[in-house]
Structure formats: C-alpha cells, structure tokens
Amino acid sequence: MSTANDVLPRLMTLAAERFGKRSSELRPADDLFDALGIDSVEAMSLVTALEERFGIEIPDYEVQDVRTFEELATVIARRV
Amino acid sequence: MRYEGTQLSFDLGHGGVVEVRLHREPCNEIGLVMLGELERVAEAAHAPGVRAMVITSAVKRGFCAGADLRELHRENASRASEPVEARVREVRGFLDRIHAAFDAIDAAPITTIAAVHGVCFGGGFELALTCDLIVADKSARFCFPELRLGLIPGFGGIPRLERDVGNAVIRDLLLTGRSLGAARAQEIGLVSQLVAPGEHLSVAHRVAEQACRFDAATTKVAKAFLKPIPKERLAREKDVFCELFAGPVVAKALARFDADTSAMPYLPAKQDSA
Numbered sequence: 547m548s549t550a551n552d553v554l555p556r557l558m559t560l561a562a563e564r565f566g567k568r569s570s571e572l573r574p575a576d577d578l579f580d581a582l583g584i585d586s587v588e589a590m591s592l593v594t595a596l597e598e599r600f601g602i603e604i605p606d607y608e609v610q611d612v613r614t615f616e617e618l619a620t621v622i623a624r625r626v
Numbered sequence: 627m628r629y630e631g632t633q634l635s636f637d638l639g640h641g642g643v644v645e646v647r648l649h650r651e652p653c654n655e656i657g658l659v660m661l662g663e664l665e666r667v668a669e670a671a672h673a674p675g676v677r678a679m680v681i682t683s684a685v686k687r688g689f690c691a692g693a694d695l696r697e698l699h700r701e702n703a704s705r706a707s708e709p710v711e712a713r714v715r716e717v718r719g720f721l722d723r724i725h726a727a728f729d730a731i732d733a734a735p736i737t738t739i740a741a742v743h744g745v746c747f748g749g750g751f752e753l754a755l756t757c758d759l760i761v762a763d764k765s766a767r768f769c770f771p772e773l774r775l776g777l778i779p780g781f782g783g784i785p786r787l788e789r790d791v792g793n794a795v796i797r798d799l800l801l802t803g804r805s806l807g808a809a810r811a812q813e814i815g816l817v818s819q820l821v822a823p824g825e826h827l828s829v830a831h832r833v834a835e836q837a838c839r840f841d842a843a844t845t846k847v848a849k850a851f852l853k854p855i856p857k858e859r860l861a862r863e864k865d866v867f868c869e870l871f872a873g874p875v876v877a878k879a880l881a882r883f884d885a886d887t888s889a890m891p892y893l894p895a896k897q898d899s900a
Contacts, residue, residue: 587688587744590805594765597809597810598764605804606804607802607804
C-alpha cells in the first residue's frame with residue numbers, strides 16, 4: 547500500500563513534465579491549477595495520465611474538490 | 627463529394643472513405659448550425675459510392691463536448707415569458723431532427739468509425755455511439771453529464787449505450803456523471819482500439835480501408851443485422867427529456883452552467899444536491 551508521501555514526488559514530476567514546468571518550481575501545497583496554469587480540460591488529461599502512470603482508475607468526483615498536489619496524492623494513494 | 631461547412635467539413639477519399647472533420651471551437655458544441663451540417667453528414671452516409679465513414683475532430687480540446695448548452699440557455703431564457711409548452715415544442719423539434727440525423731448515421735449501410743481524442747461528452751458521446759467502432763487515443767474521456775442539468779441524454783445515447791454495454795456501467799455513468807478514461811472505456815467494450823496519442827485518425831482510416839475490402843452488399847446486410855435501432859426506447863428517451871425540460875430544474879441549471887467557472891463543470895456542484 548502506498549502513502550501520499552510515496553505518490554507525491556511521482557505525481558509532481560509527471561505534472562511538471564506534462565505542462566512544461568520544472569518540478570523544483572512546484573510545492574506540495576500549491577494550488578495545482580494555478581501552479582500548472584491549466585484549465586478543466588487539461589486537468590482531465592492530467593487525471594488520464596495519472597491513471598495510466600499508476601495503473602488505477604480515478605473517478606473524477608473524487609478529485610472534484612481537490613486543489614493541491616498533496617490532496618491529489620492522497621486520493622491516488624488510496625487507490626494504488 | 628466534398629462539403630465545407632462552417633462547423634464541419636467532409637470529403638470522399640480514395641476507396642470510398644468519407645472523412646468528416648468537426649471544427650467548431652472550442653469543442654464542437656452541437657447547436658442549430660452544427661445540427662444542419664450533421665444532417666449533411668447523415669445524407670452522405672447513404673450516398674452512392676460511399677463505403678465507410680470516419681468522424682473525427684480537428685479541434686485540440688477533443689472530439690465533441692456535446693450540445694451547445696449556452697445556445698440552449700440563451701434561447702430558453704429569451705423565451706421565458708412564453709408558456710412552457712411552446713419551449714418544450716421547440717426542444718422537441720430540435721431532438722426530432724437530431725434523432726433523424728443520428729439514426730441515419732447509425733443505420734447507414736457502411737462501416738462507420740469515430741476517431742476520438744480528448745473530450746467526448748454528452749451529445750458528443752452520443753454521436754460517437756452512432757458509429758460502429760470507436761478508435762480512441764489515450765487522451766479520450768467519455769462522460770454523460772446531463773443529470774447535472776436536470777436532464778437525461780436526449781440524442782439517443784441511452785438506448786445506444788444499452789445496445790453496447792451492461793446496465794451497471796450505464797447506471798454508473800449516468801447517475802454519477804463521472805468520466806471514463808479511454809483505457810477503462812476499452813475494458814468495458816466501448817472502445818474497439820486504444821492507440822497512442824495522435825494516432826487515432828490514421829488507425830481509423832486503416833480500419834475503414836480494411837472494411838471497404840468486403841463486398842458492399844454483404845456489409846449492408848451484416849450492418850442491418852448487427853445494429854437494429856431500439857426505436858421504442860429512442861422515442862421514450864425523447865419523451866423523458868421533454869418531460870424533464872418542462873420541469874423547474876433545467877432553466878436554473880442551464881443558467882448556473884453558463885456562469886460556471888469550476889474545475890469540473892460537468893459534475894454536480896455541492897449546492898446542486900442541497
């Protein structure tokens with residue numbers, strides 16, 4: 547079973563690569579929409595990429611109210 | 627055969643494959659203009675010399691985000707003083723036309739393929755379901771968000787989904803409004819091929835060219851056998867849509883959607899359940 551701390555670095559690296567950011571620019575408590583400069587469609591594509599990377603399914607109602615990388619990592623960790 | 631519309635275009639390539647390209651920004655929302663142009667697609671699907679059809683999107687965000695809800699909201703709001711029956715009549719007229727077009731694409735005597743990427747929501751999902759096959763790239767996501775608006779899908783999507791997958795999946799999609807990634811959509815049998823990003827159109831064409839090698843008359847007979855359209859369910863879906871449209875929820879929900887800037891506007895906001 548993974549914890550949010552296990553998931554967080556991989557999540558942030560993937561998000562940074564996907565949206566052309568340096569992972570060193572991102573902080574776990576950042577608002578991921580602001581930090582990545584993404585909209586809802588791009589957020590969906592991030593969810594799809596995370597599903598593929600972690601081999602899980604993430605129902606979007608579970609991430610609907612997620613704002614930060616660490617909150618997203620917690621959701622993913624529950625399913626990995 | 628060539629058609630250059632304002633929101634979609636198509637032409638007949640070698641071997642009898644028609645490629646339909648949706649190109650309305652931001653994501654091919656289906657309003658009155660798109661409907662008129664989809665009616666041209668429906669005619670083309672039955673035209674002599676056409677052996678297969680590929681429907682795809684030239685828009686970056688995805689295949690199709692569904693009905694043009696902002697147009698529907700504006701139209702509905704501008705007629706707010708009229709009796710509800712008049713507004714429902716208008717909506718039913720739109721649904722009758724879209725059902726006729728979608729039924730014609732669905733029942734065309736050729737092989738039809740939706741080449742899908744990105745957003746494939748609501749009416750866009752319903753359009754993809756009219757096709758015989760869905761080839762999806764990994765970015766594709768499928769969703770029926772209509773309950774958010776106090777509605778059900780109205781373009782024939784529920785009976786077509788019932789034809790293709792199990793009822794547990796249908797309830798999950800409709801009653802939660804969640805989206806499915808392409809990999810999950812392939813697992814449940816909605817997507818026939820899952821391909822690398824950007825490869826969906828070329829793979830769809832290779833599938834179409836393969837399908838064209840069969841005898842056209844045999845394809846026609848096979849298609850008629852394989853894809854009967856559940857007409858009673860389609861009619862009932864339209865009735866239910868119109869009954870819900872006449873109710874108190876939809877106008878407010880459309881206005882809220884129009885003003886929504888949330889991260890996932892297709893999911894019900896917390897205040898919706900209050």
